[in-house]
Amino acid sequence: MMRTARRTAQEMLDLILQVAREDENIRSVLMVGSRANPDCAPDAYQDFDVCYFVRRVKPDYWDNMAWIEEKFGRPALVQRPESMELIPPDNDGSYIYLMIFPDGNRIDLQVTEDPYVDDGEPAVLLLDKDGDFPEIAVKPDFWHVKKPGAKAFADCCNEFHWCLNNVAKAIAREELSLGMDMLNHYVRDMLVLMLSWYVGAAHEFKISVGKGGKYFQRLLPQEMYDSFRRTYSDAEYAHMWEASFEMLDLFGKAARATAAQLGYAYDEAEEAGIREYMEMVRGERLSTGGYGEPGR
Incomplete structure (x- = not known):
């Protein structure tokens, strides 16, 4: 105790x-x-x-x-x-x-x-004790969000959109643990990274979002933070779908704003492609009678 x-x-x-x-x-x-x-x-x-x-x-x-x-x-x-x-x-x-x-x-x-x-x-x-410890340089920007290059920005978008297809398939197959792993690891990692860049760009990359974005609550606009909260799902497959589409919407909003701030291009066709695929998979699954008990 x-x-x-x-x-x-x-x-x-x-x-x-x-x-x-x-x-x-x-x-x-x-x-x-x-x-x-x-x-x-x-x-x-x-x-x-x-x-x-x-x-x-x-x-x-x-x-x-x-x-x-x-x-x-x-x-x-x-x-x-x-x-x-x-x-x-x-x-x-x-x-x-x-x-x-x-x-x-x-x-x-x-x-x-x-x-x-x-x-x-x-x-x-x-x-x-010996008086010979090397001098420690003061670098207050060590934890600050680092500005991405155009290629890193595009790669983050592509990874986010691509991995959502695995989430959709796992939900459709009722593979709960795989779906949650894909949603809350691979996809969420890219979402957190993009939100970090969004905050960084708004503050000239002179700010830290904390480990895992722990300062998002005070750094994101309230509506975006509320959306971020909704990306966390329980084990109900319908709620996992809702969280997935919430992620897609939030990522797109942050990515468009960040791209505009940095002068980069956001691939709208890529987002449209994964959105269409997710809607197709969700529709096919629901047309067969929906889902059984979570984790069945």
Whole structure:
């Protein structure tokens, strides 16, 4: 059971630094992620994304839960990507502990021997015992939506429209899991990308929509956000059809506006083609008597 008294951010940082200061092998500590991003509003659910730069990873920190529990306490839940088989590990010599503690705090801890490479992600240096940590460049636009070229824009449109045909077939065949996978992965990925470009173009690409478009609610016009909400369906096949056509309408609206803003062309014939196909498949399926129970 989770504790009700959550440790404060300062208490967590004090613990992270205490472990590092007391360990001669740990030479510097870096924090990345949302807590290092000044544009991200702080809340209690932010992870502590921390990297310990050490002289050697093995054997002390490699798959060593005894060390974790001694220094940080026993996690309520932990994942160790470098020790997994189902999801292939990076095998880059670093070790990662993803940990949720009983009070609800989460630490994503990487332990590495590799030198720091500044890729532009916002980062905060918390500890530098040797005074030789590389300078961290300030790049506030790291998370901003990137302007697409005309080819990338056209490819996004084509992928979105093409994958909708697989959604239509899956619904018609009553293949619930496949239909949902196509709708909420392949098709939705392109919709989120186009909506991101729509927002980016409206703000001269000086804005972030957040991971997975999590800021859409405050960045999209209300009518577009309401439409976006309607693209999420339950397991009723009729509702999946409604969500699919809602996606098609919303994508077209965002794509036309983005194309106009960037001076690109939107392929109206491509949209008309997939719309006609979807309507044909839906009509054929309904003419045979509709659907049985969802997931039958």
